[in-house]
Amino acid sequence: MAHEHNHNTEAIGDKRLIAAIGVNTVLTLAQVVGGIVSGSLSLIADALHNLSDAASLVIALIARKIGRKPPDAFKTFGYRRSETIAALINLVTLIIVGLYLIYEAIGRFFAPQPIEGWTVVVVAGIALIVDVVTALLTYTMSKNSMNIKAAFLHNVSDALASVGVIIAGTLILLYGWYWTDTVLTLMIAGYVLWQGFSMLPKTIHLLMEGAPEGVSITDIINVMEQVDDVVSVHHVHVWEIAEHSTALEAHVVIKKASLPEIERVKTDLKRVLHEQFKVSHSTLEMELDGSVCIDTRQADSHRSEA
Template identity: 85%
Template sequence: MGHEHNHNTETIGDKRLIAAIGVNATLTLAQIVGGILSGSLSLIADALHNLSDAASLVIALIARKIGRRPPDAFKTFGYRRSETIAALINLVTLIIVGLYLIYEAMGRLFAPQPIEGWTVVVVAGIALIVDIATAILTYTMSKDSMNIKAAFLHNVSDALASVGVVIAGTLILLYGWYWTDTVLTLMIAGYVLWQGFSLLPKTIHLLMEGAPEGISIADVVSIMERTNGVESVHHVHIWEIAEHTTALEAHVVIKKVSLPDIERVKTELKRALYEQFKVIHSTLEIELDGSVCIDARQINSNRNNGKSPT
């Protein structure tokens, strides 16, 4: 029943993403046409931002489908990290778009062009409605997914940008302040770059198998060493296989050597790791107190020096 519920939830999520892609793609086309007809660079800038949103949603949808594939002999941990790779692609693309907008805006400073204010206001008003609708479609899913959260934030920023474009178009109609279009373009580009660079470190950290946010190795070792029968813990590695999927490996030194004691210690450690740090996958190597810890690097070093690994 739980699996069926999860499948239905994922299906609903996919349908929401497809709907969001459709409205964003349509909006992008309308904004580009409106920007060309009106001569508004800020409207084209907002269109490019919307296009990056639509592309990010497409990538997120594909990544979600790939990520559901079960582990196999080729990918023993499964395919869930595909969503993190998709997030990296989306963020890099977003940064490129932001830099391009700055380039175009600087060109307009030296070669101003006439702008049709009413076209800007009408198209940007439609864009605002679509952006709000898309944000509503992706809000629920954004709570548990880095990809969808990025897409949701993109739509929120698009909505804010659309508000700004309406304001710029109004100022052009009322006062003929054409420079507001260029200034707004620079503001949109700045926001896009800030958004991209703020999310990029977290994505790279996950791909580099860094420790999950909020988890300290010292705290993990401290909790593990409180377990009855554990003398010490070393060679600790903790990382995220995928978003919300934490893994750990460690060497655990114990005193007692009976099989029941070893199994008890392992069970208690795995329970503590899950309850305290939500570690789903843990690999624990049990060592006896006083024994010499041997790992692959030491064996390789000894082999290169002509020594026996024992």
């Protein structure tokens, strides 16, 4: 029953993504045409941002489908990290778009072009409505997915950018301040770059199999060593297989015990790790007190050879 519920939820999520991709693609085309007709660089800048959003949603949708594939002999941990790879692609693309917008805006400072204010205001108004609709479609899904959250934040920023474009178009109509279009383009580009660079380290950290945010190796060892019959813990490695999926491996030194007691200690450790650190996959190598760890002995041998 739970599996069926998850399947239905995933299907609904996919349909929302497809709808969001559709409206963003139509919006992008409308903004490009409007920007060319009006001569507004900020409108074209907003269109490029929307295009990157549509592309990121496409990548996120493909990654979601790949991530559902079960583990196999080729990918023993499964394919869930595909969404992290998709996030990395989206962020790098976003940064490239931001840099391109800055390049174009600087060019406009030296070669200003006439802008039709009404076209800017009308097209940006339509963009604002579409951005709000897209944000609503992705809001619920963004709570549990770094990939979808990035897309949601992009759409929120698009909505804010559309508000800014409307303001620029209004100022052009009322006062002829054409420079506001260029300034706004720089502001949009700055926000795009800020988003990209702020999310990039977390994505790379996950791909580099870094420890989950807020998790301390020292705390893990202290908690594990409080379990009955555990003497010490070493060779601890903790990483995220994918978002919201933490794995751990460790060597556990225990008092001399029978096989049933060893299994009891292992069960207690796995329970504690899951309850306190959300570890969903743990591999524990049990060692008897007084024995020499083979891995430690091999490491010492390699250091002496070096």
